[in-house]
Amino acid sequence: MFIINCPYCGERDQQEFKAGGEAHIERPKQPTELSDDEWAEYLFMRKNIKGVQFERWNHAHGCRKWFNMVRDTSNDEIKLVYKMGEKPPLE
């Protein structure tokens, strides 16, 4: 049970949050221009990293805001949280 530091509310218990999968996958602006394979890549393919992973989280039972998290999936260490639209850290 993590303690997550919501960028808007501060530290809260994990049960207030919902995980939303891999972060920084942008919805294509012109889906009709894409081949089936390209669209499938966007639609279905997600990384499942053992180690540092960029994720989306939602403070579902709080401010309802989505934000990004950098988490080490091997030990659940949360390295960073940052708002939607902010650039991911390079490392």
Next chain:
Amino acid sequence: MSANLRVKSSEFIDETHRISFKFNGKTYYGFKGDTLASALLANNVHLVGRSFKYHRPRGIMTAGSEEPNAIVQVNDNTNRTEPNVRATEIEIYEGLEASSQNCWPNVNFDIGGINNIISPFLPAGFYYKTFMWPASFWEKYEFFIRHSAGLGKSPTEKDPDIYDHRNIHCDVLVVGAGISGILAAKNAAKNNLKTLLVEEKNELGGATIYQNREFNKIDNQSSSDWIKKEINELKNIGNLEVKTRTSVAAYHGYNYLLARENLTDHLEKKDKNNKVRQRLLKIRAKKVILATGALERPLVFNNNDRPGIILSTAVKKYADFFGVKCGEKNVFFTNNDSAYESALCLHNKGIKVDAIVDIRDNSNSKIVKAVEQAGIKIYWSHTVVDTNGYRRLSNISIMRLSNDGMTVTGKRINISCDCLGVAGGWTPAVHLFTQSGGKLKFDEDNDVFLPNKYLSDQISVGSCNGYFNLKEIINKLSIKLKEFLKIDQTDFDNIAIESEEETPKRNIWLLPSDKAIGKTKPFVDYQNDATAKDIKLALREGFRSIEHVKRYTTTGMGTDQGKLGNMHALGIIADTSGVKMGELGTTTFRPPYTPLTFGTIVGRNVGEYFDVFRRTAMNDCHIENKAEFENVGQWKRGWYYPVNGETMHQAVQRESKAARESAGILDASTLGKIDIQGSDASEFLNRVYTNAWSKLAIGKCRYGLMLNEDGMVYDDGVTTRLGENHYLMTTTTGGAANVLAKLEDYLQTEWPELDVYLTSVTDHYATASVCGPNSKKILKKIFPDLDFSNESFPHMSFKEAKINNIKCRVMRISFTGEHSYEINIQASFGKSLWEKCIETGKEFNITPYGTETMHLLRAEKGFIIVGQDTDGTMTPIDLQMDWIVSKKKYDFIGKRSLYRSDTMREDRKQLVGLLTDNPNIILEEGAQIVSELNQNPIQMLGHVTSSYFSPNLNKSIALAVVRGGKDMMGKKLFIPMEDKTISVTVANPVFFDEENKRLNA
């Protein structure tokens, strides 16, 4: 049998307070302070159970929560019965009844014991290999296995006890109240840290409290006197909470721990009532100090499981703490110095110790010298090769051990004894540490796994961190505490400690016998009857991973999670396969550390509090109306309203006819309602629905279909344009929360540039839906000032209105195909609105109808229910709803997926209507549909999704999804059922009023 095996009185036992209890139906007596185990031993009862597989007689092995054998059923045949309780943890009380498990007809004569005789045929994996073949025989095998095996009986009656949950936030949590835990908690609390100390036993002080070694002194006092003084001081510390009988079950990440506090299990029956029995503590600690101690290891040798073979420190605890001798003729068997301490303690109490068998060739520790001086015979370099005695140990055979420890030599020496105390060294209790995600390292010198790397803010202190010597424990604790708690000093920094140096142990994981291994029974996991032989067999058969060996041999898979034997299992695997222990790793220790009751886990969430539910503002009216309810999402919805003892079918038929012939009323409050505002609201709806929204006029309503990005139907509902930049969206009852979350997701993450705000208003409004040919007349009477002409108030439009100055929103929309209105009112007036509609509609026989009739009426019209006729694999095209998918819009959620090769396949399952050839047969929802009956295997084309008897058509109707169904209109298909085959014809899913004439009737 009135044997009294009490020795000198113990300060921990109140001999003035006699307690009677029953074990296997027989009455015994013990004293206040006894555990069931100590009381049984005092009565000379050693045989307490049978092992799981071979049904071998088993006795008490330990004095703690690691007990593998002495697990009993408590209070059998009562509503408070509990299986798998460790006799070593049960505090006796007047009226306690306990019984053995795993034996039939009784513990002294057990039919399953035959397994012990045929055991050469029951090797590891036997159950996997034998009972799995032939598969059709499984049912027969299962009957016998279930009868002769099993771990106790679960209760069949309602649990009368109350359970509770409590959240605790503290600065420091200390787990374990031995000497390390007490000193840690005291110093944390004294430094203004809010501290919680938890201890699984009912008393503090761990093993130190009854420790009277003359070689161990603190501050020139015996360590037991010194710790008692420390415990006394704890009471005066303000910000320290101490909880005994509290066992930490789980240590999760971020210092979140679950502990079970036992409050009434030790009380007499009459004192248990109306009290919380167990409380689950949900602890969030800033810092955690693990002081969980160490468990003594047994030794693995031939027939090491007989009643009377007990861990050496348990023999000592029974004597020192409980004042009970475990036998008249005591022998110890050891690989280290700790058995000497136990032997000396027994000797000093006047209990005879006949011999010590030590696999080492010598030890010059003070304590060994003291034992020699006491005249106790020591057999150096000897090992036990066999034991005898069926229900109780009667003698052991020992032989000289070779230098390499692999074989035995010389002659057998037989020693008569009824208690053998075994000492195999210590295993740090690192279970909680690893649960927290901590990684272990193997210490080659001491053959122990120790805490190494960890993430959360924690330390392990004392023997769970590998310190076994008193001086070392306290000195290291002082250093560690200062660093961990960031304090300058502890109150035991300069304390004088005397403790003796010990001679190292000689570790041999599997001790040899003069018999071939195949002829021996060296048990590694007592509870699951796994022997060293089984482990070797698993390795021979090719298993390598310890996790696989564990599952194949069932080592460590009992309720004790193999606390005693896991290290030996690893050691034997390492030795046999030539791998180093450190490289082998350990199996995973999973929560809970000791079993939890279901009651503790669920706490107060039982009965009507099992799950939260929501009721509408009109709920009282439905109860008055004797409605039957059904659960939809979290809601309780009126299902049907039986009158005069009607069956469900009769009620639904009557309600359905009334709604089409005159007027019906439905509580539609549960539909999800989302208020959408902002200058980009229209554009937003364009992107989330499949159809176009820009041109919807203010005051008009439109049905919308929402897809997932994969093109599959996600939700549907009517949305009304309330103003230029203001919409009210309705969703399905069950989908409301998910739809809101999904829309927020797109708004915040994909389209942050849109000026749109979403608010859930589901609970803000109550909704009555009035339908039927007389609905307009009723509405006119409720809203006399409103123009209900088709020109002013056409189908799919909305008007603001008032009832007695209370604002309402009236939508003319229909889910039944009838002329129909939905009245939305502030929720607090919901009940009045319903009553007003009923009152006004009386002259038109307005009939309340529930969800079942609603489903029937919409099915007559072929309207889908998302989640019933769809299952997350249906596109709008599959549903034959092409008309709602805009071809003009450049994009909307899911659009691109509708052009994937897979979603465009012609042979996808498509929604069709089905009519049974015999109009009186009602199909079963979920029934499979085929076109050919003589195929093998028969090909399934799809299944029935909705099925009703339509009173308005006087025949059975159904909706179904059928592979390529769109092109099967008029085709005959079959529905094979258990007892008959039903023939059906594919039909248009719109069964009733195909031209929609009734909407304007």
